[in-house]
Amino acid sequence: MFTINVARRLQASTRQQYKALIITATPRLSVIEDNFKRLKYTRNIGVKGLRNSKHHFESKEQKVPDVEEKDFAYENDSLNLEDSEYEEVVNGAMRLTRNFQVAHSVLIIQPYVKWGPKRNMSTSPEDQLTEAEALVNSLPNWHVALSLKVPLESLERNALFGKGKLEELKTIVNDLRQTKGDSDKRLTCLFVSKGTLSFAQKSILESYFNLPVLDRYSIVIHILRLHATSAEARIQVAMAELPYIWAQAKDANLSKSRRVGWSLTDTQKEILRTRERKLKQELERIRTHRKLLRNKRKQNHYPIVAVVGYTNAGKTSLIKALTKEQSMQPKDQLFATLDVTAHAGLLPCNLKAIYMDTVGFMSDIPTGLIECFVATLEDAMLADVILHIQDVSHSCHQAQKEHVEKTLESLTHNLNMKGEEKYQLPPIINVANKIDLLQDEKTPQFDNLLKVSCKNLSGLEELLSVIEKNILEVTARRQIIIRVRNGGSEMAWLYKHAAVVSTQADQNEPEFMLMDVIITELQLHRLNNPKYHFHSLPVELREKRDFIARFLKESGMKSTIPEDGFYYIEIGREQMN
Numbered sequence: 046m047f048t049i050n051v052a053r054r055l056q057a058s059t060r061q062q063y064k065a066l067i068i069t070a071t072p073r074l075s076v077i078e079d080n081f082k083r084l085k086y087t088r089n090i091g092v093k094g095l096r097n098s099k100h101h102f103e104s105k106e107q108k109v110p111d112v113e114e115k116d117f118a119y120e121n122d123s124l125n126l127e128d129s130e131y132e133e134v135v136n137g138a139m140r141l142t143r144n145f146q147v148a149h150s151v152l153i154i155q156p157y158v159k160w161g162p163k164r165n166m167s168t169s170p171e172d173q174l175t176e177a178e179a180l181v182n183s184l185p186n187w188h189v190a191l192s193l194k195v196p197l198e199s200l201e202r203n204a205l206f207g208k209g210k211l212e213e214l215k216t217i218v219n220d221l222r223q224t225k226g227d228s229d230k231r232l233t234c235l236f237v238s239k240g241t242l243s244f245a246q247k248s249i250l251e252s253y254f255n256l257p258v259l260d261r262y263s264i265v266i267h268i269l270r271l272h273a274t275s276a277e278a279r280i281q282v283a284m285a286e287l288p289y290i291w292a293q294a295k296d297a298n299l300s301k302s303r304r305v306g307w308s309l310t311d312t313q314k315e316i317l318r319t320r321e322r323k324l325k326q327e328l329e330r331i332r333t334h335r336k337l338l339r340n341k342r343k344q345n346h347y348p349i350v351a352v353v354g355y356t357n358a359g360k361t362s363l364i365k366a367l368t369k370e371q372s373m374q375p376k377d378q379l380f381a382t383l384d385v386t387a388h389a390g391l392l393p394c395n396l397k398a399i400y401m402d403t404v405g406f407m408s409d410i411p412t413g414l415i416e417c418f419v420a421t422l423e424d425a426m427l428a429d430v431i432l433h434i435q436d437v438s439h440s441c442h443q444a445q446k447e448h449v450e451k452t453l454e455s456l457t458h459n460l461n462m463k464g465e466e467k468y469q470l471p472p473i474i475n476v477a478n479k480i481d482l483l484q485d486e487k488t489p490q491f492d493n494l495l496k497v498s499c500k501n502l503s504g505l506e507e508l509l510s511v512i513e514k515n516i517l518e519v520t521a522r523r524q525i526i527i528r529v530r531n532g533g534s535e536m537a538w539l540y541k542h543a544a545v546v547s548t549q550a551d552q553n554e555p556e557f558m559l560m561d562v563i564i565t566e567l568q569l570h571r572l573n574n575p576k577y578h579f580h581s582l583p584v585e586l587r588e589k590r591d592f593i594a595r596f597l598k599e600s601g602m603k604s605t606i607p608e609d610g611f612y613y614i615e616i617g618r619e620q621m622n
């Protein structure tokens with residue numbers, strides 16, 4: 046870099062006479078250690094508050110990114126998702142209308158394979174049942190009447206259950222249907238907690254119990270519909286419904302036990318195809334739009350931290366804790382977050398980072414459903430650092446962790462299939478959240494995780510330091526100290542384009558400041574480049590003027606000496622390196 050080169054050359058030739066203009070300082074100089082400590086987490090308040098309280102130079106900073114994101118929000122005015130003919134088709138497949146006011150009392154049946162190779166080793170039926178209950182409880186006006194585990198030899202049988210089991214279940218269903226008293230509590234549907242039920246399985250069970258039968262896919266879609274408020278999320282959910290309808294229609298055609306009243310007519314098939322085509326176009330637009338946003342962030346050189354994890358692990362809560370953004374609303378519901386949103390926060394070194402909140406992952410969800418959210422998850426995958434938030438208080442913590450890791454792997458594979466360049470996952474920081482709920486937080490199995498609690502805000506300071514360290518490494522940012530004139534143009538430039546960790550007056554010459562900054566190579570280059578900035582080297586020139594002029598002449602640099610006694614060195618492009 047020019048500045049460093051000049052500094053070195055000046056140092057070499059005038060070792061006795063001049064101080065170094067720039068002191069490379071990684072790790073930090075001890076003189077600023079105290080300032081740094083003061084700036085640590087306590088200063089990491091939301092961007093808005095921070096701007097109000099900072100030095101006046103900082104009022105010239107670039108706009109905070111979340112404002113830009115808002116201005117850039119994806120709007121869809123061309124696609125009308127309301128279509129009564131389509132509604133008829135989707136309701137037939139899902140057994141659910143979009144009316145979220147309708148109360149439901151649900152019998153949850155968790156089938157599981159007890160023995161053999163088809164047994165699910167990653168999670169227990171008890172945990173699956175708990176997750177199924179959480180899914181039902183995520184819907185307003187829905188409640189669990191009863192939940193049961195049912196061991197089976199296989200999950201592929203036509204009626205799913207054997208004759209004896211069906212009889213047993215019928216008695217339970219009949220009892221629940223006749224519940225006296227509160228009519229709201231009377232059983233209204235069955236939820237068989239399996240990824241998808243084939244059309245044949247559904248229709249056999251429905252005719253046997255005379256109640257609608259739902260599977261995991263349809264319940265999750267219903268939750269997603271409820272939580273999808275932005276245009277983008279609504280399009281993604283609408284798209285996620287389609288593979289399910291097609292699969293059910295295919296099953297219905299194959300099934301000998303075709304349920305009268307539900308198989309697709311040619312007109313309905315055409316409605317689906319048209320809708321699919323339009324939605325695909327919209328998703329393509331979303332992808333392009335996301336790319337634009339991503340490039341915009343890149344231009345601004347904000348480091349990006351993607352926060353991923355199993356649903357309900359505390360992703361939104363963590364971002365809220367790190368950014369102090371009051372508008373964020375963590376909820377004790379599955380799939381509460383459906384939009385990938387960006388939120389600015391400060392690292393201990395005062396560097397602004399963008400945290401991306403993402404859609405949660407869940408096991409036993411068909412890939413077709415997740416694929417519709419891939420456009421938004423790609424954003425996360427292209428971040429500088431990924432935070433994997435894990436709910437360590439959850440009994441299935443290990444299975445959830447493995448599921449997220451596997452999904453990230455398959456998303457990586459997808460990106461590699463699509464792109465020309467080889468994609469590599471950014472560094473992943475594993476975070477153990479909800480540590481406050483653990484009886485003994487010293488559990489050795491969490492030793493390599495960073496333990497935090499978004500509830501009592503513990504462990505966040507350490508987490509921020511780790512994020513910072515990773516970001517500086519990955520984005521090739523450096524921490525250096527630059528000596529500039531107090532109130533000069535460089536000072537303003539640095540406030541605008543670099544993260545200022547601390548400043549302090551040069552003890553020998555109080556009109557100069559030592560600025561401890563985090564800066565990218567590119568910005569350091571710009572600081573020295575006349576195209577972006579007319580760089581001045583604040584050297585004690587008055588008495589050394591002739592010497593420096595000679596030095597610069599010999600070095601082949603153009604120079605001007607303005608009236609104020611500052612020495613301005615104009616660096617030609619060819620001399621930059």
Ligand SMILES: Nc1nc2c(ncn2[C@@H]2O[C@H](COP(=O)(O)OP(=O)(O)OP(=O)(O)O)[C@@H](O)[C@H]2O)c(=O)[nH]1
Nearest residue numbers: 357358359360361362375376377380381382405499
């Ligand atoms: N006790 C405790 N509860 C927490 C902690 N962090 C989050 N929660 C709670 O966990 C629930 C889920 O939090 P969210 O932040 O919405 O989780 P999420 O990962 O964003 O969930 P989705 O967006 O649905 O995928 C909320 O009720 C939070 O209050 C924690 O550290 N301790």
Ligand SMILES: [Mg+2]
Nearest residue numbers: 360361381382
């Ligand atoms: Mg969330």
